[in-house]
Amino acid sequence: MTTTRTERGPSVLCVLDRAYRGAVEAQFFHALYGLLDLHGQFERMDVALRGAAVTMAVEEDVYRPSVRLGTMVLDTLPDYRGSVRDLVAEGFGVFVDEAAVTALGFAPEQLVAGTTCLDSAELAVRWPQYDQVWFV
Helix, strand or coil, X not given: CCCCCCCCEEEEEEXXXXXXXXXXXCCCCCHHHHHHHHHHHEEEEEEEECHHHHHHHECCCCCXXXXXXXXXXXXXXXXXXXXXXXXXXXXXXXXXXXXXXHHCCCCHHHXXXXXXXXXXXXXXXXXXXXCEEEEC
16 A cells, blocks of 8 residues: 655754765765755755855855866765755755855855855744754
C-alpha cells in the first residue's frame, strides 16, 4: 500500500555561521544542497547566513569551484554561490547578516540577486515567525 503525505512539516529557519567545511570532503553533499533536498517536506524553509557564511551569497566572477592537488585538478567542488541562487529560485527566503557582509569587506550590492541583507537585530527578531530554528 502506498501512502501519500499531504501534510507538510513546520516552518523552519536554518542558520549557517560557518562557510567552509572542507570542499574536498563535502564535494558530494553540503548544507545548502541538503536544504534544497529537504524543503519540500516543510511548510516554509528559509536560510539565514551569518559570520563567514555570508560569503556564500557574495557574487564573484573570479571564483571557480576547483582546486589543484599536485598534478590533479579537482573540479567537482561545491558551488555555494550557485546553491544560494538555487535556494532563491526555489522560493527560500535567504537572509544575509549586513554586519558580517561589511566586516568582511563586501557591500550589500555584491550579494546574489534575491537575497535580503538585514541588520543582525532584524535577523533575530524574525526567529519567532518560525516553528523551529536549526543551526546547520
